[in-house]
Amino acid sequence: xxxxxxxxxxxxxxxxxxxxxxxxxxxxxxxxxxxxxxxxxxxxxxxxxxxxxxxxxxxxxxxxxxxxxxxxxxxxxxxxxxxxxxxxxxxxxxxxxxxxxxxxxxxxxxxxx
Amino acid sequence: xxxxxxxxxxxxxxxxxxxxxxxxxxxxxxxxxxxxxxxxxxxxxxxxxxxxxxxxxxxxxxxxxxxxxxxxxxxxxxxxxxxxxxxxxxxxxxxxxxxxxxxxxxxxxxxxxxxxxxxxxxxxxxxxxxxxxxxxxxxxxxxxxxxxxxxxxxxxxxxxxxxxxxxxxxxxxxxxxxxxxxxxxxxxxxxxxxxxxxxxxxxxxxxxxxxxxxxxxxxxxxxxxxxxxxxxxxxxxxxxxxxxxxxxxxxxxxxxxxxxxxxxxxxxxxxxxxxxxxxxxxxxxxxxxxxxxxxxxxxxxxxxxxxxxxxxxxxxxxxxxxxxxxxxxxxxxxxxxxxxxxxxxxxxxxxxxxxxxxxxxxxxxxxxxxxxxxxxxxxxxxxxxxxxxxxxxxxxxxxxxxxxxxxxxxxxxxxxxxxxxxxxxxxxxxxxxxxxxxxxxxxxxxxxxxxxxxxxxxxxxxxxxxxxxxxxxxxxxxxxxxxxxxxxxxxxxxxxxxxxxxxxxx
Numbered sequence: 001x002x003x004x005x006x007x008x009x010x011x012x013x014x015x016x017x018x019x020x021x022x023x024x025x026x027x028x029x030x031x032x033x034x035x036x037x038x039x040x041x042x043x044x045x046x047x048x049x050x051x052x053x054x055x056x057x058x059x060x061x062x063x064x065x066x067x068x069x070x071x072x073x074x075x076x077x078x079x080x081x082x083x084x085x086x087x088x089x090x091x092x093x094x095x096x097x098x099x100x101x102x103x104x105x106x107x108x109x110x111x112x113x
Numbered sequence: 114x115x116x117x118x119x120x121x122x123x124x125x126x127x128x129x130x131x132x133x134x135x136x137x138x139x140x141x142x143x144x145x146x147x148x149x150x151x152x153x154x155x156x157x158x159x160x161x162x163x164x165x166x167x168x169x170x171x172x173x174x175x176x177x178x179x180x181x182x183x184x185x186x187x188x189x190x191x192x193x194x195x196x197x198x199x200x201x202x203x204x205x206x207x208x209x210x211x212x213x214x215x216x217x218x219x220x221x222x223x224x225x226x227x228x229x230x231x232x233x234x235x236x237x238x239x240x241x242x243x244x245x246x247x248x249x250x251x252x253x254x255x256x257x258x259x260x261x262x263x264x265x266x267x268x269x270x271x272x273x274x275x276x277x278x279x280x281x282x283x284x285x286x287x288x289x290x291x292x293x294x295x296x297x298x299x300x301x302x303x304x305x306x307x308x309x310x311x312x313x314x315x316x317x318x319x320x321x322x323x324x325x326x327x328x329x330x331x332x333x334x335x336x337x338x339x340x341x342x343x344x345x346x347x348x349x350x351x352x353x354x355x356x357x358x359x360x361x362x363x364x365x366x367x368x369x370x371x372x373x374x375x376x377x378x379x380x381x382x383x384x385x386x387x388x389x390x391x392x393x394x395x396x397x398x399x400x401x402x403x404x405x406x407x408x409x410x411x412x413x414x415x416x417x418x419x420x421x422x423x424x425x426x427x428x429x430x431x432x433x434x435x436x437x438x439x440x441x442x443x444x445x446x447x448x449x450x451x452x453x454x455x456x457x458x459x460x461x462x463x464x465x466x467x468x469x470x471x472x473x474x475x476x477x478x479x480x481x482x483x484x485x486x487x488x489x490x491x492x493x494x495x496x497x498x499x500x501x502x503x504x505x506x507x508x509x510x511x512x513x514x515x516x517x518x519x520x521x522x523x524x525x526x527x528x529x530x531x532x533x534x535x536x537x538x539x540x541x542x543x544x545x546x547x548x549x550x551x552x553x554x555x556x557x558x559x560x561x562x563x564x565x566x567x568x569x570x571x572x573x574x575x576x577x578x579x580x581x582x583x584x585x586x587x588x589x590x591x592x593x594x595x596x597x598x599x600x601x602x603x604x605x606x607x608x609x610x611x612x613x614x615x616x617x618x619x
Contacts, residue, residue: 011283011287014283015280015283018276018280024272027276031276031279031280031283034279034280034283035279035283037287038283038286038287038290041287041290042286042290042293045290045293045294070293070299071290071293074242074293077242077246078286081246081249081253084249084253085249085253085275085279088253088256088257088275089272089275089276089279092260092268092271092272092275093272095260095263095268096268096269096272099264099265099268100265108269109269110265110266110269111266111269111270111273111343111347
C-alpha cells in the first residue's frame, strides 16, 4: 500500500506545482512530476513480489508467478508521449520568453475576459 | 470493398498524409493543397461507405480481442467518423485560401492531418490505452496549431491549453492504471463485461471520477473550461472551427459517452446520470452568461461552444433514450453550425482586419455569402425553426419534461422541470447574443474605414456554403437524419451487451 500512497503523493505535488507556481519552468517541472508519478503507478500495477520475468523457456514451460509485462509496454509508450509534450512545452517557454522577456505567468496575461 | 477492410485507412490515410505532405512540398509546393484536399475527400467517401454498414471489428495484427488492440465500427463510431470527415473537408478547403497569408503551409497541413488521424483513432478504437495514445496525437497536434501564429497571444493561449490538456491526460492515464489494476484488461468490451458481472467497486468509481475530470478538461465542461476561451479564438480560423467543431467532441464528449454508457453502465437516475446532468447544466448557464458580454467575435463563439456542449452533456446525462437521442443530434448539429460560425468569423477578420464587433457593421452589403451563411448558422445555434439547432434542443427539452413525468413526484421531479426551464432560458440568451452579432457585424451602416471591403475568395465561400447547406439540410430533413444516423447510434449505446458480443464474439 505504501508505494501506491507515495506515488499518489508525487502526483499531488505535480498538480500543486501546476496550480500554485508562477514560474513557467516550475510548471513544466510540475507536469514532469505528474507524468513520472503515473509511469511509476503503471509499473507498480504490474509488480508482483517474488515474481519472475514473463519469458517462457523450454526447460520450465510453467507460466506461474509471472509479473505482468503489459504495464511496461504502456510505460514505454507513455514516456515517449511525455517526451513529445515536454519538448513542445519547453519550445513554447523559449518563444514566450523571447516575446515577453519573463518567465513569470502573472506578467504574461494579454488574454482575459 | 466492405467496411472491415477500410477501417484502418481512417487512421492510416491522414497519418500518412501528415508525414508525406511536408516532404512533397520540398519537391512541388502547389501539389500540397490538392493532395491535402484529396486525402480528406477520401475520408469523406469512406465515411459515407461505412454509414449503415453492419458493425464490425478490425483486429490489429490479427490478435484476437481482448489480447490485441482492435478497431471497432458500430453506428456511434460511424456517426462520429462522418462528422469528423465532413467538417474536416470543409475546413481543409477553406484553409487552401485562408492559410496563404501564413508561411510554412505544408507544416500546417501536416499538423491538421495528424489531428484528424488522432480524432479518427479515438472514435474507432476499442482499447482504452490506445484511445489515450490517439487522444495525445490529436491533442499535441492541436497545441501546435493553436500556437501557429507565434505571436504573444497565440503562444500564451497555447501554453495554457498545453498545461491544462496535459493535466487532463495525466488524470486519464492515472484512471486507466487504476482500472487496469482492478480488471486486468484494457479492452473496453472486456472491461465492460467484467464490471457488469462484478459490479462497481470503490476503485472503479474513483477511476471514473478521474476520467470525468480528465475528459471533462478535454471537453471544456465548466469548471474545467478556463483554457477554451483563450485557445479557440487564438488559433487560425479554420483551426478554431476544427477545435470547437470536432476536437472537444471527439476527445472529450465521445470518450465520456463511450466510457460511461458502455463501461460504467450509466442508467437514468444513477449518480453518474446526475453528475453529467449537473456538469451539463453548469456549462450551459455559465457559458452563455459569459458569452453575452463578449465583444470579440471569436471569443463570443468560444464561450457559446462551452454552453452548447452543456446541452449535449445534459442530453447524455438524462440517460433516457430520448435524452441521448437529443444529445447526440445536438452534437452533430453543433459541429455543423459552430464550425461554420468560426469560418465566417475568419472571413470577416480576413476582409476587415478586425474581429471586434464594435468596429464592424454593414457587412451584408459587401460580403453577401459570408453574411448569408453567418445568418444561417446564427439562426441554427439560437434554435430557430426549421434550422437544425431547433430540433435537437426541442428533443432535449421534451426529454427533460418526459423524465419529470416518469419519476415519482418530489424534489427529483421538480429538478427535471427546472432543467427544462433553464434549457429554454439558455436558448433565449443564445438568441440574444446572436442578435447582437448580427446587428453589429452584418447590419447597420458601413463604417468609412471598411468601405473597400470585398468578399473572400471563391474557395472559402464554397466551404462556408457547404456547411450552411448542411445546417439547413440537417434541420429540414431531421426525421431522416434521426432515423438513419442518430437513432442507430443511440441504440448501439443503450445496448451495452451487444457491444460486448460484437468485440468478444459469442
